[in-house]
Amino acid sequence: MNKNKTLSLTTYGLKNTNQRKALYELLQKQNQPVKAEDLYKELQNKNIAISLSTIYRILDAFLEKGIVSKTTIDNDGVIYYEVPRSKHFHHLICLSCHKIVNFENCPIHDFEDELANKTNFAIAYHQLDVYGYCPECLAKMKEKHSTIK
Amino acid sequence: MNKNKTLSLTTYGLKNTNQRKALYELLQKQNQPVKAEDLYKELQNKNIAISLSTIYRILDAFLEKGIVSKTTIDNDGVIYYEVPRSKHFHHLICLSCHKIVNFENCPIHDFEDELANKTNFAIAYHQLDVYGYCPECLAKMKEKHSTIK
DNA sequence: GTCCTTGCAAATTTTTTGCATTTGA
């Protein structure tokens, strides 16, 4: 019925190996960014043979094609991957308790067009994270302060 | 003339150790994000005794106080630190050749206010990175494509 | 004096690489 069922990575100039197909499929299913290790475990659970280094290498290939994007969360040095979608989240992160709040309304789409015109880049996606102190931590700070006084 | 010359980390509730003072001073001088290792080397060159693990611990303390912010560049898993300033750069990164172009005009300041009102976070700073293909890589891709045809 | 901070070394975590083998086009 639908030829897309047999998914073709060759469109991107990538060989259609079992490992790549499995990884591509798995990435499509995620509804949040995942790390290489997560993908490895999930594929192991499904008894799909793949090594972790292959996952890293495939992810690099996908990144170069824009099939996936990479992100960090709270900049902790761990890299997360996801399929870029028009509907996406950004993070608001507390500097004190490291709570992460997602927000969806993204203010920079128009800006991207402007940037594309200015730089002649073909823009694929972006990452935006905002840092600050959450209401709870702010309250704690105030409390502490007034006790000292 | 200026009391600020003797800088006081105690304002932030941090003990005023030599290592902290030296690191704080050094961070102030940077005009771009630096990694822990960079800071370590620079302090060694100045014959200031400090260990790398102490640098990481101090940076963590500074992060929690909002004295520094952390960033990744092209999400390569290395963490960079800088003193947040109102004038700051964001990155436009090529997915193919990993060229990094800075841009200064930041479109989200108004948005931050809105976000603060909505979430009651006290917002300190943000990170924005845009990914795409640079004009040169785009040209190469086109060339390749037409050769195949 | 007490609690916080530091140094050192070892451990952990994440990612990359070399090389022999396998596989898709």
Next chain:
DNA sequence: TCAAATGCAAAAAATTTGCAAGGAC
């Protein structure tokens, strides 16, 4: 066929942690 992709094991890179000693307040 043959360049490209994979697996394995080892290495590299970045960051964290335990613990004993030192230092600020």
